Structures are given as C-alpha cells and as structure tokens.
Amino acid sequence: MSQNLEIKVPTLGESVTEATVARWLKNVGESVAEDETLVELETDKITLEVSAPTAGILDSIFMNKGSVVKVGTIIGAVRKLGAGETPATQAPSPVVPPVQAEKATVVSQEEIIEEKVPFQTELHSHNQPTTNRNFSPSVQKLLADHDLNPAHIPASGKGERLTKGDILDYLENPKTTPTPTHTSPTHSRPEPESRNWIADDERLEKRVPMSRLRLRVAERLKQAQNTAAILTTFNEVDMSAINNLRTRYKDSFEKKYGVKLGFMSFFVKSCIYALKEIPMMNSQIEGEEIVHKNYYDIGIAVSAPQGLVVPILRDADQLDFAGIEKEVAVLGLKAKENKLSMEDLSGGTFTISNGGIFGSLLSTPILNPPQSGILGMHKIQDRPVVVDGKIEIRPMMYLALSYDHRLIDGREAVTFLVQVKECIENPGRFLLGL
Numbered sequence: 421m422s423q424n425l426e427i428k429v430p431t432l433g434e435s436v437t438e439a440t441v442a443r444w445l446k447n448v449g450e451s452v453a454e455d456e457t458l459v460e461l462e463t464d465k466i467t468l469e470v471s472a473p474t475a476g477i478l479d480s481i482f483m484n485k486g487s488v489v490k491v492g493t494i495i496g497a498v499r500k501l502g503a504g505e506t507p508a509t510q511a512p513s514p515v516v517p518p519v520q521a522e523k524a525t526v527v528s529q530e531e532i533i534e535e536k537v538p539f540q541t542e543l544h545s546h547n548q549p550t551t552n553r554n555f556s557p558s559v560q561k562l563l564a565d566h567d568l569n570p571a572h573i574p575a576s577g578k579g580e581r582l583t584k585g586d587i588l589d590y591l592e593n594p595k596t597t598p599t600p601t602h603t604s605p606t607h608s609r610p611e612p613e614s615r616n617w618i619a620d621d622e623r624l625e626k627r628v629p630m631s632r633l634r635l636r637v638a639e640r641l642k643q644a645q646n647t648a649a650i651l652t653t654f655n656e657v658d659m660s661a662i663n664n665l666r667t668r669y670k671d672s673f674e675k676k677y678g679v680k681l682g683f684m685s686f687f688v689k690s691c692i693y694a695l696k697e698i699p700m701m702n703s704q705i706e707g708e709e710i711v712h713k714n715y716y717d718i719g720i721a722v723s724a725p726q727g728l729v730v731p732i733l734r735d736a737d738q739l740d741f742a743g744i745e746k747e748v749a750v751l752g753l754k755a756k757e758n759k760l761s762m763e764d765l766s767g768g769t770f771t772i773s774n775g776g777i778f779g780s781l782l783s784t785p786i787l788n789p790p791q792s793g794i795l796g797m798h799k800i801q802d803r804p805v806v807v808d809g810k811i812e813i814r815p816m817m818y819l820a821l822s823y824d825h826r827l828i829d830g831r832e833a834v835t836f837l838v839q840v841k842e843c844i845e846n847p848g849r850f851l852l853g854l
Contacts, residue, residue: 424480425473427496429489432463436762439463440632441487441495443591446478447558447584452498459495462632466765467726467758476500485565486629555582562587633727644787649825652784653833657841659800659815662686665847677742683797684720685744687772690843691795692716692737695770698836700828702769704790710827713769719788720748721773724755730771730788731755731764776800782818792827795840796820 432439439461446458452472461468472478479499483489555563555570559582563570566587573590575582630638644650666681673681695702695716703712716737719730731751736744754760771788776799785796796819803816821837843849 423500424497425476425500426494427458427470427473427498429461429491429493429495430468430470431491432461432468432762436463438488438490439468441483441485441489442467442631443485444481444496445588447561448478448481450558451477458498461489462726466729466760466762467633470495472498474498474500558584559587566591631727633729637728640789641786644789647789648787648792650787650822651825651830651833652820652822653830653837654782654821655819655837655841657817657819657844658805659683659817659844661845661847663815673742677746679742679745679749681741682745682748684748684772684774685741686844686847687795687797687840688718688733688736688744689741690840691718691770691772693843693849694836694839696737697839698828698832700832701793701823701836703827704769704792705824705827706790715769717767717769719768719771719791720751721771721788722752722755723778724758724760726758729755729760729765730768731760732766732768770794772797776817782820784820785822787822787824792824793833793836794822795837796822 429439440463442460442462444459446452446456452458452475454473454475455471457469458472458478459470461470476499478496480497481495482497483493483495487495489495562568562584568587568590570582573582573586576586577583662683666683670681673679699712702716703710705711715735718733718736720733721728721730731754733739733744733747733751739747751760751764754764768788768791771785771791771794773785773794774797775783775785776797779799781799781801783796783798785794787794798818798820800815800817802813804811805814805816806812807814819837819840821833821840823833823836
C-alpha cells in the first residue's frame, strides 16, 4: 500500500528563516529515487537542494517556482510505493496526439516514459506558428511556464526530439537564436545594422525578478554605505619577490602538497601579519561597543555563477601556505558548483577581494558588514619604477584598503596597508616572524 511523505523546507541556517523556490527538478508523476534532489531553494546566501525522503513518485507540488517559503513549510509530497507497485504503474500515461499515433507506434515504452515523444518537423520552421500540442506533457508544461519558443531550443533527443533536459539546459544557459524577420500588414520592423532582430513573438527586453542572493547582496552593500564611514587608501606593491619565489618553487610545491602555489596564500599571510600589528582592523562595532576579535577568519570574495559570495577561511593564522591554498581551492570549487553551505559563509573578521583576475587595475572595495576592513587586489602590470635611483620595469599591483573610519583612523589604515606591502615585497619578513 502506497503512502505520501511530505517534502518540507529544512532548517536554512543561522538567522535565515525563509527562501524562494528556485526550480523543481521533477514534475508531478515522475519517479524519484531516495535522496534524489527534487527542488532547489534559494536563500539570501546559498542555493539549497532538498532531496526526496523516499523512493517513489512525486505526487504533489504545493509551492511553485518563485514562491516564498518559511522553514517547515510543506512544499510537496512523494508517494512511497507499496509492495508490487512500480513507478510505471503510478505515473500518468503520456498523451499521444492523434496526428502522431502512427509515428508513436514505433516509439518504445521506455522512450515514452523518458518523455521523448517525437514532434513534427514543421515545428522547426519559423514560418509556422509555435504550438505545443505535439510535445510530451512535461515539455509542454515547461514551454508554457517559461513562455518559450521551441524553435529556439537545441534538441538532443533521438530524431532531434525536444526533451525536458534540453529545456532545463536552455533555461540555465539561454541562447537567443536569430531568425528571419517577417512582415505583416499591421506590423513591420526594420533591421538596424547594429542589431539582429529576433522573431516578432519575442520581446526585445526581458524582466526577471532579482534572486534572493542578489537582493541580499544589494541590501548588505547599501547597508555598508549607509552605516559605515567608508574611506579607501591606496598603495602599490612590487610583486617581483613573490614572482621569483613562485617560479623557483612552484613545481616542487605542487609535487609535495598537490596544490599550486598561488598569490592568495601570500596575501592572506600578509594580512594576518598586519592584523596582528593593527588589531583594530580585526574589530567591529556593535551598537556602542567595539568587539575585538582574537581570531582570524578571512573572507575570500568569489564571483560564483549565482552571484558574489564570500566563503570564510577559518583560523587562517593556523594554516601554512599549503593549507591556505588547499582551503581556497576547495571553497572556490564549492562556489563554482553552488555547493557552499551556510557554515562556509558565516562570520569572517576581514575580507580579501581579487578584482585583478578580471583585469581590474584599480577599485574601491565596499566593506562586508559588520567587518571593518577589506583589501582589494588588482591586476599585475609591468610599469617603470625607480629602484635605487634607477628606472626599472617591475611587475606592480595597486592595493586598495577600504575601512570603517568610525573605528579606524587614517594613520592605522595607512600603517596596515604599508605592512601588507612590506610583507609582499619582503616575504622573508613574515616567514621569519620579524
């Protein structure tokens, strides 16, 4: 005998009470495996995957894409199959249109269940009106829900059939397919040289709601500007010593530790050295109190597919160079794959942001509240500098330190940045603890 098990919104993390349904990965009636991901929930920090509580079929969806849900909300149900039952006996049978009956007889039952019912080749023609009547039910639903033209979506199924997976891939990475323009007595559109017009049934602009992550990032950045007295001081650093060290030891370092020797470990070590010299930079304001932090959790700003995130390098002062590089690599991969947890993003006493990887030469980073300081790294560029009275070409990087002037005076901020500069230009200093 079958029974329904509820799908509930799990605990989302510290101070997070609600989320938005980002997308369902299964449709009602489809079979699911135990612990298979059914739905993605987007919070203001991460995207959370909710898995099936049991094997069976997805029986109900109560909260559709875009719905705001709180912890504990029932968003759907999975029907656990009883003895002798199979997903095929529970799932609704696909409806095959009469005009396709003859073709459908040569399609195996497995292909029908996998929603690979063929559609007429006339749907590929841009001169024919778009219709969904010859697609499988789940494909029809996705096309209707997202107002999509199937002619614009590459098909990967057998015989160029459009599958559910094709549509999900297209939604993740939309590509506009230019199509010939056409003219009607009541509507015509010129084709400017600067733009390729798409089909007349497509809009020239698209409005989509901001994700919870993007909304939260916007809120926090604006909060920082409205609350903190942000000031930025600049300096430049000669990267010759670091470049020489990396060139000399990068192969043996990677062979021994299984990770590349990058720039980030040097900057993390340099910032920790400077934070210990200027402890106010590692503090924060809470109400009318100053909270001094005697630990060093360094945030590493990462541009992930879902937006800006700042995973935390815990107890960075306890890590050696290899440990830092390994942790940074793990956090970067988790950010890329959207696998960061709430624990990865919570806390932090100071942040490092590397805009140089995108080619930024100079910027003024915004504080990550409630932190009091953030260091901005930038592009390394060969520039002429005076060394011992002679002009030399050196690999130079501009550094920018933004700080909360309510807590930190200019003298402290400048001293902090000079400490970082001296550590990078003379790495033996902090390696020897001098």
